[in-house]
Amino acid sequence: MQERIEMLRALMRAKGWDAVVVTGSDPHQSEYPAERWKQVPWLSGFTGEAGDLVVTADHAGLWTDTRYFIQAEQQLAGTGIALHKMRVPEQVPIPAWLEGQFGSDGLIAVDGLCVGADFAQSLPGTVISIPDLLDRFWEDRPAIPQTPIFTVDPGQSRREKLEWLRAFLLEQDCDGILLTALDEIAWMLNVRASDIEYNPLVISYLLITRSEVVWYVLKDEVEDPESRATFSILEADGVQLRPYADIYYLPSEFQGRLFVDASTLNYQLYSALVAASVPLGEGTSPVGLRKAVKNPREVAGMREAHLQDGVAMERFLYWLEKSVEAGREITEWDAAVKLGQLRADQKDYLGDSFETISAFGPGAALPHYITPHDRAPVIREGGLYLCDSGGQYGCGTTDITRTVPFGRCSALEREDYTLVLKGHIALAMAVFPEGTPGCRLDALAREPLWRSKRNFGHGTGHGVGWFLGVHEGPQDIRQNLNPTPLQPGMVVSDEPGIYREGRHGVRHENLLLCVEAGETEFGRWLAFEPLTLCHFETDALQLSLLDRDEIDWLNAYQERVYRTLSPLLPREIAEWLRDKTQAICG
Amino acid sequence: MQERIEMLRALMRAKGWDAVVVTGSDPHQSEYPAERWKQVPWLSGFTGEAGDLVVTADHAGLWTDTRYFIQAEQQLAGTGIALHKMRVPEQVPIPAWLEGQFGSDGLIAVDGLCVGADFAQSLPGTVISIPDLLDRFWEDRPAIPQTPIFTVDPGQSRREKLEWLRAFLLEQDCDGILLTALDEIAWMLNVRASDIEYNPLVISYLLITRSEVVWYVLKDEVEDPESRATFSILEADGVQLRPYADIYYLPSEFQGRLFVDASTLNYQLYSALVAASVPLGEGTSPVGLRKAVKNPREVAGMREAHLQDGVAMERFLYWLEKSVEAGREITEWDAAVKLGQLRADQKDYLGDSFETISAFGPGAALPHYITPHDRAPVIREGGLYLCDSGGQYGCGTTDITRTVPFGRCSALEREDYTLVLKGHIALAMAVFPEGTPGCRLDALAREPLWRSKRNFGHGTGHGVGWFLGVHEGPQDIRQNLNPTPLQPGMVVSDEPGIYREGRHGVRHENLLLCVEAGETEFGRWLAFEPLTLCHFETDALQLSLLDRDEIDWLNAYQERVYRTLSPLLPREIAEWLRDKTQAICG
Numbered sequence A, B: 001m002q003e004r005i006e007m008l009r010a011l012m013r014a015k016g017w018d019a020v021v022v023t024g025s026d027p028h029q030s031e032y033p034a035e036r037w038k039q040v041p042w043l044s045g046f047t048g049e050a051g052d053l054v055v056t057a058d059h060a061g062l063w064t065d066t067r068y069f070i071q072a073e074q075q076l077a078g079t080g081i082a083l084h085k086m087r088v089p090e091q092v093p094i095p096a097w098l099e100g101q102f103g104s105d106g107l108i109a110v111d112g113l114c115v116g117a118d119f120a121q122s123l124p125g126t127v128i129s130i131p132d133l134l135d136r137f138w139e140d141r142p143a144i145p146q147t148p149i150f151t152v153d154p155g156q157s158r159r160e161k162l163e164w165l166r167a168f169l170l171e172q173d174c175d176g177i178l179l180t181a182l183d184e185i186a187w188m189l190n191v192r193a194s195d196i197e198y199n200p201l202v203i204s205y206l207l208i209t210r211s212e213v214v215w216y217v218l219k220d221e222v223e224d225p226e227s228r229a230t231f232s233i234l235e236a237d238g239v240q241l242r243p244y245a246d247i248y249y250l251p252s253e254f255q256g257r258l259f260v261d262a263s264t265l266n267y268q269l270y271s272a273l274v275a276a277s278v279p280l281g282e283g284t285s286p287v288g289l290r291k292a293v294k295n296p297r298e299v300a301g302m303r304e305a306h307l308q309d310g311v312a313m314e315r316f317l318y319w320l321e322k323s324v325e326a327g328r329e330i331t332e333w334d335a336a337v338k339l340g341q342l343r344a345d346q347k348d349y350l351g352d353s354f355e356t357i358s359a360f361g362p363g364a365a366l367p368h369y370i371t372p373h374d375r376a377p378v379i380r381e382g383g384l385y386l387c388d389s390g391g392q393y394g395c396g397t398t399d400i401t402r403t404v405p406f407g408r409c410s411a412l413e414r415e416d417y418t419l420v421l422k423g424h425i426a427l428a429m430a431v432f433p434e435g436t437p438g439c440r441l442d443a444l445a446r447e448p449l450w451r452s453k454r455n456f457g458h459g460t461g462h463g464v465g466w467f468l469g470v471h472e473g474p475q476d477i478r479q480n481l482n483p484t485p486l487q488p489g490m491v492v493s494d495e496p497g498i499y500r501e502g503r504h505g506v507r508h509e510n511l512l513l514c515v516e517a518g519e520t521e522f523g524r525w526l527a528f529e530p531l532t533l534c535h536f537e538t539d540a541l542q543l544s545l546l547d548r549d550e551i552d553w554l555n556a557y558q559e560r561v562y563r564t565l566s567p568l569l570p571r572e573i574a575e576w577l578r579d580k581t582q583a584i585c586g
Helices: A002-015 A039-044 A066-076 A094-102 A117-122 A158-171 A182-189 A225-236 A244-253 A267-275 A287-292 A296-325 A332-344 A361-365 A411-429 A442-450 A548-568 A571-580 B002-015 B039-044 B066-076 B094-102 B117-122 B158-172 B182-189 B225-236 B244-253 B267-275 B287-292 B296-325 B332-344 B361-365 B411-429 B442-450 B548-568 B571-580
Strands: A019-022 A052-056 A060-065 A082-086 A107-110 A126-129 A176-179 A205-209 A213-218 A239-243 A258-260 A280-282 A349-352 A357-360 A383-389 A391-393 A400-406 A431-433 A461-463 A472-477 A491-494 A497-500 A504-507 A510-520 A523-530 B019-022 B052-056 B060-065 B082-086 B107-110 B126-129 B176-179 B205-209 B213-218 B239-243 B258-260 B280-282 B349-352 B357-360 B383-389 B391-393 B400-406 B431-433 B461-463 B472-477 B491-494 B497-500 B504-507 B510-520 B523-530
Touching: A002 A019, A002 A039, A002 A052, A019 A039, A019 A094, A039 A052, A039 A060, A052 A094, A060 A066, A066 A082, A117 A126, A117 A267, A126 A267, A158 A176, A158 A182, A158 A205, A176 A182, A182 A205, A182 A287, A205 A244, A213 A244, A225 A239, A239 A244, A244 A267, A258 A267, A287 A472, A296 A332, A296 A391, A296 A400, A296 A510, A296 A548, A296 A571, A332 A349, A332 A357, A332 A383, A357 A361, A361 A383, A361 A497, A361 A504, A383 A504, A400 A411, A400 A504, A411 A442, A411 A491, A411 A497, A411 A504, A411 A510, A411 A523, A411 A548, A431 B442, A442 B431, A442 B442, A472 A491, A548 A571, B002 B019, B002 B039, B002 B052, B019 B039, B019 B094, B039 B052, B039 B060, B052 B094, B060 B066, B066 B082, B117 B267, B126 B267, B158 B176, B158 B182, B158 B205, B176 B182, B182 B205, B182 B287, B205 B244, B213 B244, B225 B239, B239 B244, B244 B267, B258 B267, B287 B472, B296 B332, B296 B391, B296 B400, B296 B510, B296 B548, B296 B571, B332 B349, B332 B357, B332 B383, B357 B361, B361 B383, B361 B497, B361 B504, B383 B504, B400 B411, B400 B504, B411 B442, B411 B491, B411 B497, B411 B504, B411 B510, B411 B523, B411 B548, B472 B491, B548 B571
Parallel strands: A019 A107, A060 A082, A107 A126, A176 A258, A213 A239, A258 A280, B019 B107, B060 B082, B107 B126, B176 B258, B213 B239, B258 B280
Antiparallel strands: A019 A052, A052 A060, A176 A205, A205 A213, A349 A391, A357 A383, A383 A400, A431 A523, A461 A472, A461 A491, A491 A510, A497 A504, A510 A523, B019 B052, B052 B060, B176 B205, B205 B213, B349 B391, B357 B383, B383 B400, B431 B523, B461 B472, B461 B491, B491 B510, B497 B504, B510 B523
16 A cells, blocks of 8 residues: 555656545545545555545545544554544544645645545645546556446336426526436436446436437447347437547537536536536536435335345344354354345345445444454354345335344443434434424434433434435435435435444444324424334343333334234244234333 | 605605615614614514515515514504515525515615625625615604613633734734624623613724724713723723724724624625725624633623522512412513512612513413503413513523413413423433534424424524623524534523414523533533523423423422522512422322
């Protein structure tokens, strides 16, 4: 790693750059980049999902947030790369740090493809964009993926979606909109592929004008029959196909006013549009919000996906309990593999929605633990096992975390387990006025923890796509003051936790569907309905900490899990689940 | 009123203006203006504390928020002035409304003295500033007040405060700062007066440069000995005194870069500074935040003020209960007068901190009810009486609401009373991480109400000054996503409510002091400590709705009220209070 950074420094000296900023993103500002764009791991060895690197003549630093502090400290040890902590009160974001180093005189180089226009413009000094900056050192750099593309039917046709988007263009007085976020493009065209691990997306750009639809998608000659069939369907619907790299002709070709979303538009393309004097309408793409509100067919699909996922989860938890009881040596990795197999048995399963976190004991104290392939810890009596996983199904996306006690829990484990569940239930039970943003509900899930001065360093909830990214906006439930109101049809996770370094971690996660809850003289009301179907372990509870309402909620949920899943499970597992879901008394 | 609006329209026609915007504020963007600047009531008849008026050739509209809808509907009836609702999802603020009427071509006249620079710049079209626009119609318009000015000793000297502010100037690379918010000026100079009802403020401007302090304060020749003594003290400290109106020489006189806060700087002065090419540093004045964090002496003073206030409140509640029991005819007005007298008996009392809301039955359904002087409703058995009041004491400021049942409560009254108290207690008991803004705690006070689909249309808490405004920023606890973190030493109100038009209203309000609550492996913690000392009526509670924790909190609070106040009360009232504060069982 140090060698790679030194190569970069040699280039910096030759070019006279004061700093190079390397981000963890791709040309579409995707949350998960394809291998080609995993530049931060390549340079630094840090593999966390969020991290940006800054290299100057005498400093190399990695910026990441609370979720990855422990992992970063481990992976950066000995590299000479300093950890810069984000989402802490004393945080110094990259622009402010650079300003502190170079004032407004710095010459800052970035790979403009992998830097958002918003971010690049926030950097102080002079910003130079060098597309594929690392190409000159990175010899075996992977190519841009091109996987088979297929169509989906989410209950709204391409035509309907286009009509709606064109109404938006009229409203905005724009002649076209360039979609750059990959999940927005997949949603808009009702297409999916596997260009990015865990994300059924197609790396591409989509231009929609008042009369045309141009999809910049072809990386190589397309030979697979699935993609060819998809292209025929799209062409019949009037979609023009062009090479992916042709997007760089857009600035010179486009006539009129173009709507762009600077949060997912890369700086290279943005600069080219500005240089070509294309009049820009800048704002938040309307697709994100529309996509987040699931239609009835998508909701039905999500329910079906959670039914299949629940069957896989219960089979998994049964297998794990019996195996550990029988004294078989099951590692965290074995467990993750087994869960993947059980999901793969489900009829609509197409892959995992993210890398399974399978963590026993101290490993679970890392909210985003990566289970090691080799020499993974063995799951045994005397600790909490945390499993955070999800599936991509043709009918929807899932994301679930369960924490399972093996052997007797310590008093602290029991308290933490119970307080986190109280937080989970508080959010799940919430009733709130129409128009409420998720950030206003975040404290409900934390209050039971706060009372005993415990907390967790990640958000409580994120949006989830319909057979799309397991993380999607624009809504969320977290500390940041995101003003987006929750709306009926939105799906969010409910996943409070507690992490004690070197000891244990607890997290309980269901996906919740936001639903209407009637109207009173005080206005219109919303509430949540759990989509996830999988029992919680009640053995680990300290019952005296639970209120009547919480016990009632839990008993009703457990009963629903049993009633819904048991007909789909083998008899011995159904009987085991009957036992696991027995009502508890307060 | 219609006549006055027609006079304004005649002027508009003569001048060619498309609209006149008249705001409810003064040249300092004060929350409560002096009589001279009560332009909206003079023009419209609406006397609510928040309201702006827009007049066009064929429309006159009043913009106000949820707190004043009922009052506005009553007071505007028959005037032809339409009510424009704010703080509702469908709100159309004045700038957007004007844009809808005139696009960007409108000619909009304002009295630039009474319009903030921020607001004026948000208006579409061409904005013309006419100082004292209404002078030509308003013949007996009151003069600018000039009341006796005295000094206070809050534990920090003028010198210390100046030193701190000059360090800020250096940091900001500015040569001077113009303070325009009246409470900031009073805080800075340790002076008070009575220029504005309920607010111990001096109408003035304060310029602080690296070497000078200039106070633009003199409206007329000063003859009262108190002000003269104060001026001598200030002059000895190096403060120069100048006529109030001399502020308009500032743009031509000032040399260097001037820091201003556009949220309290009026548009007239702002435009003059811009026209004179004075380089401006614009931002939030640092005084607001510093002032909000009370020092130990101010905290001690607030405690003393609440002790005196508690004595007055308990004497009042005793008197009221006994009077109504005895069948005496006590009106809402009589009650407010009596409470004022009992406060006036307290040693440090200097006035009320706002107009007492004394409301029985349906009147209490208006969160900001104005008790009528004549023919006020009589307080009698069979209803809830709500009293929201506060005092200005030389040692601090108070603000308290109690809701008192007379006779048997209906089931709904009882439920509302209890749910609001649950909300109050939830916030009072909150423990939260350092850095948490109040908006993240707002839902804690609402959640018990939300669960049964009830809500209230005002904020849960506002900051309170130290012998200054009863409302102060920058912190608050409300729906709006105000990012200001709560800090130890800040004072906020905790005042959830429920209002049922035509039936009843409930509000429970204490002031809370934000305090440190230790450190754990999860970070540093804050909590609240009630400053207010006055019992809650437990007769009106539906005990089955209260949790163990809530009952414990309430019993401990009631006991503290009894122990603290009873030695200061006559024996029969102390005995009555013993009874009122008996512990309840869940």
